[in-house]
Amino acid sequence: MPCRLRRRWLLRVSDGIDGPLLGSKGAPQLTHGELRMRTETAVPAENWRRLGKAPDPYLQRIRDVVYQVAGIFQSDENLPFLEECARKRMQAVDANSLRQYYDRLTVRRDREAELHRLVGEMNLGETCFFRNPLQLEALRRVVLPAICQDKNRPPCHHVRVWSAGCATGEEPYSLAMSLMETMEAEETLQEWTFEVLATDWNNGFLEKAKEGIYSLHALRHVPPSLQQKCFRPCRDQFQVTDEVKAMVSFHPLNLLEEHSVSWAKDMDAIFCCNVLIHFDGSAQRQTIQRFHDSLLPNGYLFVGNSESLYGVSDNFRLVHFPGSTAYRKVCLQSPAAGVI
Amino acid sequence: MNKTENTQIKQNEEKAEERDLKELLRSRIKDIDSIPTIPAILRPLLHYMEQTVDQIEVQKIVELVSCDESITAQCLHMANSPLFGRTHEVDTVRGAVIALGVRKLRDILLSCLLVRLAPKERWAMDPVIFWQHSFGCALVSRQFARKINYHDPERAYLAGLLHDLGEVVNCIFLPEEFRATVEKACTEQLPFFEAEQATLGLTHCDSGKMLAQHWGLAEELTSVIFYHHDVEQAKLHPVLVAIVSLSDTLCRMRGLGYGFYEPKQTDFLDDPAWRILTREYPHMAEFDLARFTFELDEYTLQVRELVSSIFSKGS
Ligand SMILES: C[S@@+](CC[C@H](N)C(=O)[O-])C[C@H]1O[C@@H](n2cnc3c(N)ncnc32)[C@H](O)[C@@H]1O
Ligand SMILES: [Fe+2]
Numbered sequence: 001m002p003c004r005l006r007r008r009w010l011l012r013v014s015d016g017i018d019g020p021l022l023g024s025k026g027a028p029q030l031t032h033g034e035l036r037m038r039t040e041t042a043v044p045a046e047n048w049r050r051l052g053k054a055p056d057p058y059l060q061r062i063r064d065v066v067y068q069v070a071g072i073f074q075s076d077e078n079l080p081f082l083e084e085c086a087r088k089r090m091q092a093v094d095a096n097s098l099r100q101y102y103d104r105l106t107v108r109r110d111r112e113a114e115l116h117r118l119v120g121e122m123n124l125g126e127t128c129f130f131r132n133p134l135q136l137e138a139l140r141r142v143v144l145p146a147i148c149q150d151k152n153r154p155p156c157h158h159v160r161v162w163s164a165g166c167a168t169g170e171e172p173y174s175l176a177m178s179l180m181e182t183m184e185a186e187e188t189l190q191e192w193t194f195e196v197l198a199t200d201w202n203n204g205f206l207e208k209a210k211e212g213i214y215s216l217h218a219l220r221h222v223p224p225s226l227q228q229k230c231f232r233p234c235r236d237q238f239q240v241t242d243e244v245k246a247m248v249s250f251h252p253l254n255l256l257e258e259h260s261v262s263w264a265k266d267m268d269a270i271f272c273c274n275v276l277i278h279f280d281g282s283a284q285r286q287t288i289q290r291f292h293d294s295l296l297p298n299g300y301l302f303v304g305n306s307e308s309l310y311g312v313s314d315n316f317r318l319v320h321f322p323g324s325t326a327y328r329k330v331c332l333q334s335p336a337a338g339v340i
Numbered sequence: 341m342n343k344t345e346n347t348q349i350k351q352n353e354e355k356a357e358e359r360d361l362k363e364l365l366r367s368r369i370k371d372i373d374s375i376p377t378i379p380a381i382l383r384p385l386l387h388y389m390e391q392t393v394d395q396i397e398v399q400k401i402v403e404l405v406s407c408d409e410s411i412t413a414q415c416l417h418m419a420n421s422p423l424f425g426r427t428h429e430v431d432t433v434r435g436a437v438i439a440l441g442v443r444k445l446r447d448i449l450l451s452c453l454l455v456r457l458a459p460k461e462r463w464a465m466d467p468v469i470f471w472q473h474s475f476g477c478a479l480v481s482r483q484f485a486r487k488i489n490y491h492d493p494e495r496a497y498l499a500g501l502l503h504d505l506g507e508v509v510n511c512i513f514l515p516e517e518f519r520a521t522v523e524k525a526c527t528e529q530l531p532f533f534e535a536e537q538a539t540l541g542l543t544h545c546d547s548g549k550m551l552a553q554h555w556g557l558a559e560e561l562t563s564v565i566f567y568h569h570d571v572e573q574a575k576l577h578p579v580l581v582a583i584v585s586l587s588d589t590l591c592r593m594r595g596l597g598y599g600f601y602e603p604k605q606t607d608f609l610d611d612p613a614w615r616i617l618t619r620e621y622p623h624m625a626e627f628d629l630a631r632f633t634f635e636l637d638e639y640t641l642q643v644r645e646l647v648s649s650i651f652s653k654g655s
């Protein structure tokens with residue numbers, strides 16, 4: 001049954017290749033400058049403890065609100081970076097101390113908007129290939145074998161992964177490369193097929209993604225063997241090979257529009273990294289519920305490094321892999337669910 | 341002779357071999373006190389510091405520690421690490437007690453004592469990886485204990501530090517056999533206790549328990565050492581065993597494990613240890629494990645730095 005559904009889905013996707021499947025109204029058109037690169041981790045100027053200085057208690061509280069509302073955690077080590085961002089916002093809103101700014105984030109009516117401006121200041125927008133290598137390692141070495149084992153009975157040798165909020169394509173292409181590499185290394189996977197659906201609401205990003213041309217800097221975390229195999233030089237930059245491109249299809253999609261995701265069904269895994277942090281609580285909950293609907297039983301939802309779904313949904317369970325985590329769909333109809 | 345009889349005989353032989361190895365180990369452990377690389381003050385200090393903090397006298401610690409120069413040096417090195425939250429440089433044991441308090445100093449001392457247990461050469465395991473794991477597990481156990489309001493977080497620290505003591509025993513007393521175990525674990529990416537079962541027929545839980553009993557360690561420590569891979573069997577102090585067992589797994593999932601990628605997925609809610617804790621602490625149902633995991637990553641780097649610096653100093 002799932003296989004038939006899948007084919008129908010595939011048809012729809014290929015139908016839509018030339019034009020946008022769904023409208024992308026409401027998407028902000030970011031300028032090219034906003035695509036600017038940033039080193040991926042928020043590198044702290046210095047470590048608090050090394051300085052022997054305790055962090056400001058209000059900074060810690062700000063960290064906690066950011067975590068509660070946006071779902072992204074800044075470790076103690078990252079607190080100096082958080083402070084830097086907060087200070088920039090403090091200037092803008094005329095707050096004189098972290099304490100005052102904390103009040104801004106918690107008391108004022110526009111507190112949530114300000115919080116998202118702060119998150120925006122953290123500039124998590126920069127993306128790159130293999131942004132979270134251990135997450136890809138988990139996909140290859142733990143998740144994929146588990147999925148394939150499940151799918152052997154009854155046999156359905158097709159795996160599909162969705163990159164939701166794919167930006168300029170680095171993430172879905174990294175997924176495709178990882179899957180391709182696994183497929184080639186594992187004899188038992190020879191007859192399997194893999195596909196990656198990639199969506200974003202920003203058409204400019206999608207155009208760039210389809211073109212697939214990147215600077216050397218974006219490739220810095222790509223393992224050398226894959227750099228060789230999956231890219232070819234293109235002027236002074238690098239273009240993703242057609243073989244990799246063939247595994248990925250790009251489509252405009254606004255995650256906040258209910259009808260827009262209803263056709264993305266039967267996913268084995270969804271990657272939605274560094275996107276949900278920009279949504280408010282109810283939007284997060286709705287999106288997660290839709291992801292739940294889109295996933296096959298036992299499917300996996302991966303979110304960004306130091307993002308958390310705590311308190312957002314009871315329909316997913318946190319699972320740990322070496323160096324990364326994901327959320328596994330809980331199936332209410334399964335007998336195990338009675339225990340939970 | 342038919343096939344079943346044949347296998348029967350083979351199994352009996354294997355059983356006998358296992359027994360022999362256990363006997364052998366037991367007899368070798370008796371000699372532990374005469375091993376020259378193991379500092380003489382280890383046992384008295386360990387016993388002294390097993391007491392509750394308010395029973396410990398600063399003067400007595402200073403006396404015991406000062407007997408051994410290299411332990412003093414190592415202890416100061418650790419006392420000055422950011423992991424212990426020091427605020428200014430300390431250069432004497434007494435200064436360290438004043439700056440950090442008895443509690444922290446005890447943790448530090450125990451940690452360096454145990455690091456000294458490792459033979460310098462011919463260790464089947466990489467001692468840096470081993471101590472990173474033990475030290476990490478100690479910190480995580482204490483932090484976890486605090487989060488869930490376990491009454492004695494310091495106990496959890498000590499239990500975490502000692503939980504894999506049996507690996508040290510294996511390294512010291514079964515050096516050749518254990519080398520094969522480590523190799524199997526690394527190439528097949530198996531947890532140690534599985535590789536041990538396959539190659540030795542006994543695990544570090546067995547050998548750790550032997551040493552714990554020989555040293556007369558407290559009952560709850562022995563329980564943790566023996567049951568941390570089989571939590572449901574622990575009749576004594578199951579809560580402490582569960583705390584350490586979960587911390588052990590967390591460390592392995594967050595880069596302070598066996599030094600290789602364990603290709604597995606862990607659902608902590610399904611772990612028997614988690615169930616034991618939920619029974620004991622109903623508020624565990626609200627525990628934010630994602631956040632706890634992120635908070636722990638803070639330690640990872642510092643534990644790594646500290647342990648490698650201890651070893652690179654050659655002390
Ligand atoms: C920080 S980027 C993440 C890129 C990539 N997933 C990564 O982790 O490197 C966030 C992306 O989410 C997209 N996005 C934000 N809100 C969205 C929405 N409501 N629907 C679809 N995409 C959205 C943005 O256009 C942007 O490309
Ligand atoms: Fe162990």
Ligand SMILES: [Fe+2]
Pocket residue numbers: 473477503504588
């Ligand atoms: Fe362990």
